[in-house]
Amino acid sequence: MPGNFNPHLSVDCVVFGFNGHELKILLINRDAINEQSQSGKLKLPGDLIISGEMLNAAAQRILTEFTGLQDIYLKQFGIFDDPDRLAPYSDLEWLEARTGLKIERVVTIAYYSLVKIDLSIPTDLSIAYNARWYSCSSVPALIFDHNRIVEEGLNTLKRELLTEPLCFKLLPEKFTLNQLHRLYEAILGLSFDNRNFRKKIQRLPYIIPLNERQNGVSHKPALLHTFSYEKYLDLKKENTSFIL
Amino acid sequence: MPGNFNPHLSVDCVVFGFNGHELKILLINRDAINEQSQSGKLKLPGDLIISGEMLNAAAQRILTEFTGLQDIYLKQFGIFDDPDRLAPYSDLEWLEARTGLKIERVVTIAYYSLVKIDLSIPTDLSIAYNARWYSCSSVPALIFDHNRIVEEGLNTLKRELLTEPLCFKLLPEKFTLNQLHRLYEAILGLSFDNRNFRKKIQRLPYIIPLNERQNGVSHKPALLHTFSYEKYLDLKKENTSFIL
DNA sequence: CCAAAAGTGTTTCGTATACACCCATGT
């Protein structure tokens, strides 16, 4: 654990991943597995910030510690500032013991982040804190107000998925249209007509069909596609206008 | 100035208003007019939070102090946490003198808020700090990083205006369709065809035409309309689905 | 040859866009 903490501010990360079928969220144990006080209690990856540290940097630090990845997509979506938010669970003593600080009130800044599950690798901390991917559709009970944070993070993701090209941050570099289709259905909890969905996607100039197919699947292998951020920006520039 | 402050967190409010033609923003003087150190420097309404105070409550407090209104619409849209954000202007000394606190690093939570200009009234503080409505299209230089906060607040408003019924919070209870039209044009910086705009609006079941017209205008008086939040919610419930 | 997922076209309907003139009021 590095440096001297700022005991007034923390960050918590709602880390989303997609396994091809289901939306997942990364949770860790409250206690490292080599401590005696094994509680089985779960929480979001998060931490107090270090003095002078930028909040985004703190969130990146935590994400790298738990996934082994750099430059993960991160978006601040909320602030949880109830003065009693640490109280209801009597986990406050645990926090004080862990940090060695007298904790009065911690305002936490919540981020959601999107990772390609297939690229994430085990790290010292992810092992020590038994980090696992849980299904978003049945999130277990978490300490503090973390269940509410997850809920609001998911709502934010649903909203922003509709207006920004976030989906590609959850998919492998090369993906099939049906993976994309299932991703939208999983996150939004809706179903879309497959033909209409493919038509719509294929009209987009920034979705590039490759000359390459899946292999190792026991059915007709799908054509792979990739996302071009450059072409996305080109298109966005033209569309100055918008709605209403 | 009430209570003991928490010297780590502040809130700043980007307060928008609409005068029927132009989008406005509320700015105050850095110094009260009865102090000798009259600087003419401008800033956003904002303050350190009081110990134990919720951030929303702090923002409401500030807004009430400067507009005389209760229950103003407020939305948190950003966090400004650069450890040096107070430094570039050497206004830090001013802040320390004002609060009597040693200031190390202040993270500020930014809110935008929407007020009906016609309802706002002068208050002790708005007079003392010479609060004024400035045109959003030419915001003067502000202290600290407040110009950036304004910019991001305006971007957020532009985005959220498209998906949420915010416009009515800027208009009088009874408004004309052309006021609404000008409001959209002013905020988004676009122009819309008047006939198509009116057609679109008049299809919405939550925009209620009244049996009442403008008076005191030297041209054909416009029909007044009002917004029904209840009908808006009804409609929203039905539309579970959305896009893509 | 069977299972499993990939891939493909057409019709219908509603909404977006483009566009120019008359109306009611106060001065």
Place this chain on the structure above:
DNA sequence: ACATGGGTGTATACGAAACACTTTTGG
């Protein structure tokens, strides 16, 4: 009477939605 903003209708084009079957591969 005139200046000022309020108010109106139609035709075209595009995208959204609904809908069922054939194809390719591995086992």
